[in-house]
Amino acid sequence: MRLKSKMAFTYLFLVLMIFVSACGNNGGENTASSPAASNPGSGAGADEPATSKLDPVELTWYFPNTPQNMKDVEMVQNEMNKIVQAKINATIKLIPLDWGAYDQKMNVMTGAGDTFDLMFTAPWSNNYFQNVSKGALLPLDDLLTEYAPTLKSTVPASVWDATRVNKKIYGAINWQIIAMPYGLQVNQNYIDKYKIDLDSVQKYEDMEPYLAEWNESFVPLNYSKDDADPFTRQPPYFGMDSIGEDTSVGWIRLDDSETKVFNQYATDEFKNFAELMHKWYEAGYFPKDAALHTSVERAADAKAGKISLFGIGSPIKPGVELEAKASLGVDQKFKPLSKAIITTNRSIATMTGISSTSKNPERAMMFLELINSDKQLYNLLCNGIEGVHYKKVADNVIEKVKDNNGYNPVTDWMFGNQFNAYYTSPDAVGIWEDTIELNKTAKVSPLLGFTFNPDPIKSEIAQTNAVYAQYKDALLSGTADPDKMLPEFLDKLNKAGADKVIAEKQRQIEEWKKNR
Structure with a gap:
């Protein structure tokens, strides 16, 4: 896909x-x-x-x-x-x-x-x-x-x-x-x-x-x-599952029977991953202008071998x-x-x-x-x-x-x-x-079949998504030092309505669980 x-x-x-x-x-x-x-x-x-x-x-x-x-x-x-x-x-x-x-x-x-x-x-x-x-x-x-x-x-x-x-x-x-x-x-x-x-x-x-x-x-x-960033495209690697858009604030842990929704960007997993990317960037494993690269430029690099x-x-x-x-x-x-x-x-x-x-x-x-x-x-x-x-x-x-x-x-x-x-x-x-x-025998997420309705908090989702878009490239290309940028990112997410998004996702999950 x-x-x-x-x-x-x-x-x-x-x-x-x-x-x-x-x-x-x-x-x-x-x-x-x-x-x-x-x-x-x-x-x-x-x-x-x-x-x-x-x-x-x-x-x-x-x-x-x-x-x-x-x-x-x-x-x-x-x-x-x-x-x-x-x-x-x-x-x-x-x-x-x-x-x-x-x-x-x-x-x-x-x-x-x-x-x-x-x-x-x-x-x-x-x-x-x-x-x-x-x-x-x-x-x-x-x-x-x-x-x-x-x-x-x-x-x-x-x-x-x-x-x-x-x-x-x-x-x-x-x-x-x-x-x-x-x-x-x-x-x-x-x-x-x-x-x-x-x-x-x-x-x-x-x-x-x-x-x-x-x-x-x-x-x-x-x-x-x-393109999709290397964190939000693979929630299961971090033992998590996304709700609605992969990048939207509010994930769950796959092993949590209570299905508690939390801010995935405020977790140790995200911080550690951003720190790893920055470490690799500092070591020279990424291009210095990695955060500015487009898929067109990337394709040209690939064509050049x-x-x-x-x-x-x-x-x-x-x-x-x-x-x-x-x-x-x-x-x-x-x-x-x-x-x-x-x-x-x-x-x-x-x-x-x-x-x-x-x-x-x-x-x-x-x-x-x-x-x-x-x-x-x-x-x-x-x-x-x-x-x-x-x-x-x-x-x-x-x-x-x-x-x-x-x-x-x-x-x-x-x-x-x-x-x-x-x-x-x-x-x-x-x-x-x-x-x-494999389709028949694989384990399933506790939220399989639940789909999130974003309509009640469309404004907050748009605002938090805009904050994510503002910071993701710097943090996940390794360009930025997460010790300096991550607190700023999280603060802006909170001001944009992250708590409301998380609360609404939790509310809908609880309602879904009652009606299953």
Whole structure:
């Protein structure tokens, strides 16, 4: 939900969110490949007479991605529309936006009330909770029931509950891995060169001896101010779970049966992490201007071959090393440093929402049913055209065409049910079964299914978020001395209404616990 072609903190998170999910067939648990025949015009089994009764419409879909060759995007889009038009008498217009520009573009569009149909949304990108709060997303409960029965039945009820705000669903789940640990990501060549013993690494500080030996022509770590920070993107590493937006004041501890809400930025864990980042910054492991780096600059560094030693806060799932190799062409190792936990925000880490300005919400939901149930359509979007962008090497296994890289999104997790995706390596066969088993057996957060309604304290959330945005880059890139800046940060958070946010979260949790 990508394996950020840079082993930097935030580039890594971005790329890893591309690997955050698994693809492929789910071994029979998912019925998404079977259309809903009882709903004419809505699923992969829509018959011709039902389709002919629908007026033709064009749907627009915005999502973030690495730049693709737009001629190839158009080629894929045209092939997709042969299926979509035959099934629901609609066409889809794909509008991929660069990762670094996506959030800003969507904020502008939703703020201006622009007309469009579909958009990627999550707690960490094109913020789901903020979109709900400002009325940018339509409630989907009735639409799912009427037009997407396969999609609705595929995703467990507990995961649908995780999407609810004011008891309503506003995001269609892209079903994939929902239980994963967080940890390290290290290039194999650096493991070999610096003799890194990953088995002995139990926390990020254990990498310090290897950082001290770093003698490349560029520093080993990086930071990007427009990506998720390395603290709030991995609450389970710190034994915590977020409530609402990951960055919003007010978390709980996973081992606390009382689910007491507290200010995560006032904890020893945050202070110690900020001190570690500052220590590494002072040692020269970050660029001196790290707090000013953008994702665009980070991507340019990556393209120039400036690959960092390791990445922090990487979400880790079955098959992630194979996906890293397929995406980046380099061997990497991953070391989980936290347990696999199913949390609300992990469950809703990748969704597609229908814009409140959509003129065809019913048809948009029909399309979501198709992209989640029609394996051919889904894999067209994920992998391109067979014989042009990939070739089949076995049943359900493909190989990308190496001399044609005009279309290779590597974001199967973003587009629909990832358990319908082809495997990209024979070695990956079986990963989906492992992923499904992990989803079934992982421990769950005590707040799984609880979703926070920010409406009663919208002003305080906006104010505290603004304070966080003001201080996060300096503190978490290591640039600032936390002994000097952290007290100032906490004081401003308190003045902005942190206590009110925490109290309201606690109130809603207690109410939720009573009604379970």
